[in-house]
Amino acid sequence: MSEFENAIAAVPHGDAPRDVATLAVPDGDAPRRAATARPGGAPRFPDGPAADPAGAHHERRIRSFQPRRSRVTAGQAAALRRLWPVWGLDIDGLRTLDLDAMFGGLPVVLEIGFGMGEATAQMAAADPGTGILAVDVHTPGQGNLLALAERAGLDNVRVANGDAIILLREMLPPAALDGVRVYFPDPWPKKRHHKRRLIQPEFLTLAASRLKPGALLHCATDWEPYAEQMLEVLTGHPDFENTQTGGGYAPRPAFRPLTRFEGQGLDKGHVVHDLLFRRRSG
16 A cells, blocks of 8 residues: 555545535544634634635626535644645635745646545645645635645645636736646536536636646536536637547546545446546647
């Protein structure tokens, strides 16, 4: 067993992309709520992720994500308090990030939505020469990923809290990224909610502007209608080309871990589609 596997052997490997109430960081008193009593209105983690980091600085719009409230374990809370000032950042839209300084000159991939962070930590461990800027709004998952990174001795992961659209548009310079990963985003299955889906032409245009020529946009979903929409809008977008000769979906690449959540879905007959599109050079 590898050093990384030993480090997370006691941690469930499901990435719980839509129901992330899983208690993934083991500690002796994990079942109880970690936060202590605090005065009304005081922040839960004074030096940790902000409840609404962008505040009123940016326009109100339909969002592709919905913040969820669920239990933060004692281990996750401890990781947030200890590690957020070192490896965490709030997406406030008020500054431009220096990725070279943040990751020591490593190429950087943006991961949008990481659930409880197990897959992110596995990818970071398998590829220490790539930095992962992992974005989510779910506090337990943020704490869990920080704890996993510390336990496995990973220094190529940073955790961002807030809206990925604001991060891309306001805080990253053009051609800053070597890749974007969107794994199992909320499918918003009801037709009236399709406008909330992340993978839309407008998002692709924004993402393309922040990707280096030749960089990969990698999406994965187990929701067939969403996979079809992703394939349609990616194929039709002028800034991207399919890496698959003849078009269509891609086999799951070796660098994307097969998570417990995905394995359970496959056992039930679900079909997972990967889409790998490259940022055009011209």
